[in-house]
Amino acid sequence: MPLIDISDLHVRFGPVHAVRGVSLAVDEGEAFGIVGESGSGKSTVLRAICGLAPTSAGSIRIDGQTLTAPRPPAFYRRAQMVFQDPYASLHPRHTVDKVLSEPLAIHGFTDREARVERALNDVGLGQGFRFRFPHQLSGGQRQRVAVARALILEPKILLLDEPTSALDASIQAEVLNLLDRLRSERGLTYVLVSHDLAVVAHMCERLIVMQHGQTVEELTRAELQAHHAAQDYTRNLLAASEGFTRAAP
Amino acid sequence: MTLLAVDNLTVTYPSRQGPQSVVRNVSFTLGRERLGIVGESGSGKSQTGRAILGLTPLPGRATADRLEFDGIDLRAASPRDWRALRGARMSMVMQDPKFSLNPVMTIGRQLAEAARRVASGRADARDRAVAMLEAVQIRDPARVMAAYPHELSGGMGQRAMIAMMLITEPDLLIADEPTSALDVTVQIEVLRILDDLVTQRGMGLIFISHDLRLVSSFCDRVLVMYAGRVVEELRAADLAQAQHPYTRGLMGCLPRIDADQRPLPTLQRDEAWAR
Numbered sequence: 001m002p003l004i005d006i007s008d009l010h011v012r013f014g015p016v017h018a019v020r021g022v023s024l025a026v027d028e029g030e031a032f033g034i035v036g037e038s039g040s041g042k043s044t045v046l047r048a049i050c051g052l053a054p055t056s057a058g059s060i061r062i063d064g065q066t067l068t069a070p071r072p073p074a075f076y077r078r079a080q081m082v083f084q085d086p087y088a089s090l091h092p093r094h095t096v097d098k099v100l101s102e103p104l105a106i107h108g109f110t111d112r113e114a115r116v117e118r119a120l121n122d123v124g125l126g127q128g129f130r131f132r133f134p135h136q137l138s139g140g141q142r143q144r145v146a147v148a149r150a151l152i153l154e155p156k157i158l159l160l161d162e163p164t165s166a167l168d169a170s171i172q173a174e175v176l177n178l179l180d181r182l183r184s185e186r187g188l189t190y191v192l193v194s195h196d197l198a199v200v201a202h203m204c205e206r207l208i209v210m211q212h213g214q215t216v217e218e219l220t221r222a223e224l225q226a227h228h229a230a231q232d233y234t235r236n237l238l239a240a241s242e243g244f245t246r247a248a249p
Numbered sequence: 250m251t252l253l254a255v256d257n258l259t260v261t262y263p264s265r266q267g268p269q270s271v272v273r274n275v276s277f278t279l280g281r282e283r284l285g286i287v288g289e290s291g292s293g294k295s296q297t298g299r300a301i302l303g304l305t306p307l308p309g310r311a312t313a314d315r316l317e318f319d320g321i322d323l324r325a326a327s328p329r330d331w332r333a334l335r336g337a338r339m340s341m342v343m344q345d346p347k348f349s350l351n352p353v354m355t356i357g358r359q360l361a362e363a364a365r366r367v368a369s370g371r372a373d374a375r376d377r378a379v380a381m382l383e384a385v386q387i388r389d390p391a392r393v394m395a396a397y398p399h400e401l402s403g404g405m406g407q408r409a410m411i412a413m414m415l416i417t418e419p420d421l422l423i424a425d426e427p428t429s430a431l432d433v434t435v436q437i438e439v440l441r442i443l444d445d446l447v448t449q450r451g452m453g454l455i456f457i458s459h460d461l462r463l464v465s466s467f468c469d470r471v472l473v474m475y476a477g478r479v480v481e482e483l484r485a486a487d488l489a490q491a492q493h494p495y496t497r498g499l500m501g502c503l504p505r506i507d508a509d510q511r512p513l514p515t516l517q518r519d520e521a522w523a524r
Binding site: 037038139168169170172173174176177180181195197198199201202203221224225226227236237238240241242243244245 | 289290403432433434435436437440441444459461462463465466467498499502503504505506507509511512513514515516
């Protein structure tokens with residue numbers, strides 16, 4: 001049985017039909033990618049899983065259980081989200097310690113001290129960063145804090161919304177390596193949303209390509225690497241991500 | 250033929266710790282070609298582009314041993330000289346059309362305003378604006394002329410801005426991350442428009458970007474900047490044979506679709522690069 005099972009999901013925001021019938025199934029321990037351009041509804045699918053976007057029709061099941069709205073606290077101990085922009089997703093007047101302690105307080109953990117220390121070590125930041133404010137950190141360090149915040153409740157599922165697209169290339173490599181290592185150490189399940197095919201190909205075993213709120217096609221990593229795309233849209237994306245090509249004169 | 254010559258360009262900002270140079274001793278020449286400037290955030294690439302146009306914001310100061318555009322010494326240019334140059338002979342495309350277009354003017358009025366410098370009258374300015382929108386592959390120029398910036402998608406807005414900068418047929422265009430806010434497929438279309446302008450009109454283009462792979466596939470020559478300094482200058486085709494460890498590190502740390510390398514090599518920064 002798949003861990004995350006989405007069938008025929010529709011999301012509407014007033015007159016806008018952002019997601020039109022997306023189905024996907026993610027097994028435990030798998031990394032699943034969603035690729036698309038802006039406005040394709042890829043982030044909305046992720047936000048719908050998390051309960052941040054309304055489900056208009058269809059169902060989302062985790063471990064066979066249909067999710068209810070609002071999500072129960074137990075859901076957030078199983079699934080957490082990392083957002084795109086670490087400059088916007090951390091509270092500017094909360095220290096790293098406060099950011100990391102808050103989920104623990106909400107969920108009634110008592111060993112907060114030890115967990116905060118461990119979370120910082122896990123993401124490679126060390127204790128020196130514990131009482132800093134976000135503005136005292138670089139972009140890559142902030143995204144590490146965001147990952148630590150998501151992992152502090154020890155969830156099994158991590159929803160990653162463009163986790164590296166606000167970062168420089170060299171920092172992106174570090175964050176991707178961190179995510180890769182954490183997944184293999186803890187057997188996490190990832191759903192990764194990105195506009196960058198190369199990032200998804202690096203991180204995910206399977207992926208779907210979305211356009212206008214619908215699934216264009218589903219591919220495995222091997223198919224993507226071999227450029228075996230059935231749909232024209234995916235082929236265009238693949239060609240565009242190779243860089244600029246001058247038409248033969 | 251040299252269009253732009255820059256020698257020892259330095260941009261300095263005052264700070265509590267004394268003057269901080271964000272661009273240090275940058276020298277290059279530009280002909281009628283595509284020159285890429287690549288670097289990560291904070292490397293000084295955008296400051297270099299702005300300094301060439303005399304747009305270093307106060308309290309910053311740009312100094313150079315030589316800053317010459319088509320034989321004109323830009324260091325000694327008066328405000329009047331700058332007005333004659335900016336927009337007419339050298340112009341700049343900014344990163345995000347959302348913040349660079351006037352939100353309370355229609356695209357048509359903004360374009361016509363730029364066209365007035367070269368057009369004979371109001372009607373001519375309008376005709377030129379429509380023609381320019383067609384040239385940047387906007388299929389429905391009448392609708393775009395009447396639209397306000399918020400009514401356009403990012404790709405359309407960026408094309409409108411490129412049209413605005415090109416309507417005066419400048420000799421030099423500085424494009425500061427012109428495609429970073431755009432989707433990959435739209436990005437390629439915008440680059441194609443810029444490419445045609447360089448090859449057909451013989452414009453000089455400075456293309457500033459953080460995307461090494463994109464720049465190497467688009468430009469003729471690439472300057473790689475690190476901590477305000479040019480660490481390497483090379484032909485785009487020779488990027489694979491880059492000598493400087495920073496350039497090689499930047500190339501290496503990008504994930505690739507057809508290579509499965511894990512963990513990704515990370516960039517080990519060396520203090521000496523910044524010196």
